[in-house]
Every structure is written in C-alpha cells, then in structure tokens.
Amino acid sequence: MPEGTDIWAFLAASPLLWLSLTLLAFQAGLWLNRRLGGSPVLHPVLLAMGGLITVLLLTGTDYETYFEGAQFIHFLLGPATVALAIPLYDHRRQIRALLLPLLTAGVAGAGTAAISAVAVAHLLGAQPRTLASLAPKSVTSPIAMGVSEKLGGLPSLTAALVLLTGALGCLLAPLLIRLMGIRDDRVKGFALGVTAHGFGTAHAFGISATAGAFAGLGLSLAGILTAFLLPLAVPLLPGMGS
Amino acid sequence: MPGMVPALLVLLLCQLAGEVLVVALGLPFPGPVVGMMLLFLGLVFRGGVPDALRGVCDGLLRHLALLFVPAGVGLMVHFDRVLQDAWPLLTGLVVSTALALGVTLGLLNVLIRTAGRPGRDG
Numbered sequence: 001m002p003e004g005t006d007i008w009a010f011l012a013a014s015p016l017l018w019l020s021l022t023l024l025a026f027q028a029g030l031w032l033n034r035r036l037g038g039s040p041v042l043h044p045v046l047l048a049m050g051g052l053i054t055v056l057l058l059t060g061t062d063y064e065t066y067f068e069g070a071q072f073i074h075f076l077l078g079p080a081t082v083a084l085a086i087p088l089y090d091h092r093r094q095i096r097a098l099l100l101p102l103l104t105a106g107v108a109g110a111g112t113a114a115i116s117a118v119a120v121a122h123l124l125g126a127q128p129r130t131l132a133s134l135a136p137k138s139v140t141s142p143i144a145m146g147v148s149e150k151l152g153g154l155p156s157l158t159a160a161l162v163l164l165t166g167a168l169g170c171l172l173a174p175l176l177i178r179l180m181g182i183r184d185d186r187v188k189g190f191a192l193g194v195t196a197h198g199f200g201t202a203h204a205f206g207i208s209a210t211a212g213a214f215a216g217l218g219l220s221l222a223g224i225l226t227a228f229l230l231p232l233a234v235p236l237l238p239g240m241g242s
Numbered sequence: 243m244p245g246m247v248p249a250l251l252v253l254l255l256c257q258l259a260g261e262v263l264v265v266a267l268g269l270p271f272p273g274p275v276v277g278m279m280l281l282f283l284g285l286v287f288r289g290g291v292p293d294a295l296r297g298v299c300d301g302l303l304r305h306l307a308l309l310f311v312p313a314g315v316g317l318m319v320h321f322d323r324v325l326q327d328a329w330p331l332l333t334g335l336v337v338s339t340a341l342a343l344g345v346t347l348g349l350l351n352v353l354i355r356t357a358g359r360p361g362r363d364g
Contacts, residue, residue, distance in 0.1 A: 022315075026308045045307050049314040056318060063319050070312030076302060077309050079253040081274035082260070083299035085281035086291055101353035109346030117338035124330035130323060134334055138342060141310045146272025156316025157323065161335065163314060168339045176343050182351055191346040195339060198306050218346075227275040 012061060018069030025051045041167050043199065049160070081142040084223065087216040095217060102190065102221065107229075109194040110222040113138035114230055115237065122239035129153060131239050136226055137161040138169075140197040143223040150231050151240075162197065169196025170203045185211040193218025245294025252295055253302075256281040 011017045028051065029044035036042050056066055067074070088095075095102065114135045121134055132153030136144040141162045148158035173192055182188055189211030192200030197219050205212030234240050260277030263269065269276070285291055291299075302309075317324065324331065 022311055023308075026311055043307075045310050045314060048311050049317065052311070052315045053318045056315070063316055066315060067312060070315065073309055074312040077313075078257045078274040078277075079250075080302040080306055080309055081272070082253045082256045082277040082281050083302045085256075085278045085285060086296060086299040087303070088278075088282055089285045089291060092286070098354065098357070101350055101357050104353060105346050105350035108349050109342050112345045113338050113342035116341045117334040120337045121327070121330040121334035124333055126327045126330035126334070127323070130327045130331065134331065137335070138339070140306075141313070143272060143275055145313060146274060150272065154320055154323075156313050157320045159310055159313035160317040160320075160324075161331070163310060164335055165339055168335055169343065172336075172340050173343055176340070176347060180344070180347055180351075182347050184351060184354060187347055187351045187354060190350055191343055194346050195342040224275065224279070227271050231271065 012059065013065065015069035015072070018066045019072055020069075021052065021055065022048070022070050022073055025055075041171065043163065043167050045163050046167065049163075077142040077145070081140075081146075084140070084220050088220045091213060091217045094213070095221075098186075102217070105190065106194055106218065106221045106225055109191065109218075110138060110225050111229075111233075113195055114226065114233075118237045118240065126239075128239060130157070131237070133157040134161055135234075135237065135240070136230055137165045138195055138197065139223045139226045140219055143227050144197075147227055147230055151234060163199075166196045166199025169200050173200065173203070186214045189214035190218040193220075194222040197222070245292065246298060249292070249294040249298040252281070252284075253277075253298065256284070 025048040026044060029047035032047055033039070033042055033044045052066070055061075056063070117137060118131050118135050121131055126134070129152065132151040133148050133155075135151060135153070136147035136158060138144075139147075139162070141159050144158050144162045145155040148155045169192065173188070173196065177188055185208045188207055189204040192204045192211070193215035194200075196203070201212065201215040201219050204215035256277040257274050258277075259280055260275070261273030263276050264271060264273045
C-alpha cells in the first residue's frame with residue numbers, strides 16, 4: 001500500500017486533480033449561492049475562487065501547478081468570446097433601429113467606467129500596472145483580460161476586478177434605477193450590460209426578457225467598444241500615458 | 243450531437259483568423275474580439291445561425307461564469323499588489339461603477355425618448 005502522502009504527491013502534480021477541483025468548486029459555489037439567497041455579492045465565481053485559493057494555500061500548491069489542470073477551462077474563453085457574435089447577430093434589428101442612441105450611451109458609459117476608475121485609483125496612488133489592470137474591468141472577462149494584457153496589465157488581476165465590478169453593478173443598479181425613476185426596461189437592461197457585463201445580463205433577465213436582450217446587447221457593444229477604443233485612448237488616461 | 247465538430251471548428255477558425263490578423267497587422271485588439279467580428283460578418287453574409295453552431299455557442303455562453311474561475315484564482319499571485327493598492331482599487335471600482343451606471347441610464351433614457359416615436363414605450 002502506498003502512503004497517503006505518495007498518493008497526494010502523484011495527484012497534486014496531475015492536471016486531472018485541479019481540473020476536477022475547479023469544476024467541483026464552481027458547482028459548490030452555485031449550490032452555496034442558491035442556499036444563501038442568490039446574492040450577487042456572494043457570486044458562485046467569487047465563492048469558487050475563494051475556496052480554490054484556500055485549498056492551494058493550505059496544500060502549498062503554486063498557481064502554475066494549478067493552472068496545468070485549469071488551463072483546459074481557461075482556454076475556452078477565446079471561443080466563448082467569438083460566440084458572443086450570436087447574441088449580437090440575434091439583436092441586429094434592434095441595434096440598427098436604435099443605433100445612434102445605443103452607440104452614444106455605450107461609448108459614454110464604457111468611457112466613464114474606464115476613465116473614472118483609472119482617475120480615482122491614480123489619485124489615490126495606485127501603481128501603473130494596477131491601473132492598466134483596472135481600466136478594462138467593466139467588460140466581460142474574456143475581452144477585459146485580452147485588453148488588460150495589451151495595455152501591460154495583469155490579466156488575472158483584471159479577471160478578479162471584473163468579477164467585483166459585476167457584483168457591485170448588480171448591487172448599485174436597483175438603487176440608481178429607483179433614484180432616477182427609470183421605467184424603460186430597454187434602458188435598465190442596456191445599462192446593466194454595459195457596466196456589469198455577464199453579471200448584469202443575468203440580473204437583467206430577472207427584470208424582464210426585454211431587459212435581458214438589451215443587456216446582452218450592452219455587454220457585446222461595451223466589449224467591442226472597449227476592445228477597440230481603450231488601447232487607443234491609453235495616452236489620455238491619467239497615470240498611464242507614457 | 244450532429245454538427246458539433248463543424249460548429250467547434252467554425253469558432254476555433256474564427257479565433258485563429260482573428261489572432262493571425264492581430265499579429266500580422268500589429269493591431270492593439272485581442273484576437274478573439276476580431277474573431278467575433280469575423281463570425282458576425284459571416285452570419286450576416288450567410289443570413290442565419292446554423293442550429294449546431296447556436297447549440298455550441300449557447301452552451302459556452304450559458305457557462306461563461308465557470309470559464310472565469312482559473313484566471314480569477316490567479317489573484318493569489320497578486321495578493322501583495324492588491325493589498326498595497328486595496329484602497330485605490332476599491333474606491334475606483336465603487337465610484338466608476340456608480341458613475342457609469344448613472345451616465346448610461348440617464349443618457350439612453352433621454353436619447354430613446356427623443357428618438358422614439360410616440361406610443362413606443364418600453
């Protein structure tokens with residue numbers, strides 16, 4: 001009989017263990033989140049991240065070893081980004097009908113998110129690499145991480161900031177919607193998609209199907225705008241111009 | 243699932259073409275985003291989404307949250323930086339999210355109301 005530590009040494013080095021644990025942690029996160037009333041602050045992804053980081057720290061496993069297994073899931077971010085073309089195509093008529101208002105609000109919203117985040121963090125003394133990781137935090141992770149890498153940020157830090165932004169957006173949106181007296185579900189959904197990406201889109205589907213569709217549109221539009229415009233706008237951002 | 247392999251192939255080829263274009267032209271955009279634009283143009287040109295492609299894409303997008311986990315765990319590598327910049331990061335996140343929501347909600351609300359024809363309330 002091999003010792004327990006031998007079995008652990010074998011498992012800890014195999015991609016299978018960390019791949020399985022990633023799926024298990026996510027499933028546990030989904031279950032726990034439902035148990036706790038589906039609060040966006042305790043999002044399944046945040047719970048899974050917390051659980052996995054705890055396990056890695058307790059077992060003294062480094063991130064590189066973990067990623068050998070988890071990379072199979074991570075790889076799918078690329079194809080998933082390409083897949084965003086489908087909701088975009090599905091909404092092409094609504095986009096064309098409201099093209100100018102949506103583009104204007106999308107540019108203004110995505111721009112406000114990036115510029116104000118970087119400006120506030122810069123004023124409070126954040127380092128340049130932190131700023132580059134923060135700038136694309138409002139758009140969906142696969143796009144945000146790609147942009148962060150292009151800007152010289154840390155994609156994994158961006159991923160975490162994207163998740164926090166999503167949770168914050170879902171918390172703040174109902175307050176602002178009530179405060180500003182917004183009744184139009186298209187407006188509610190679009191704003192949720194632009195500022196809180198996938199989290200906001202899921203939240204918007206809870207308001208109505210129209211809100212959900214416009215959130216999906218906001219998510220795609222903000223993602224594209226940020227991917228194409230943010231790298232060009234870097235010299236204008238405080239603390240990031242070279 | 244019939245047509246799953248061609249559907250996956252379409253996604254991967256769009257991404258591949260996007261990555262190649264980005265490198266070849268020295269574009270400052272992520273390759274998969276260019277791949278998304280290519281697929282969108284392809285769908286407009288074809289005039290519809292094949293069922294198998296929709297199935298694969300729905301599957302990917304429905305489980306999008308799971309795909310963030312491996313990168314999110316990478317936060318453990320940056321604990322020092324996050325702790326060092328915790329205050330600027332948190333303040334920046336809260337302020338910018340509130341501002342961006344306010345701007346988007348207010349602006350689109352006004353623009354739709356002025357552009358929309360009467361009797362077309364959401």
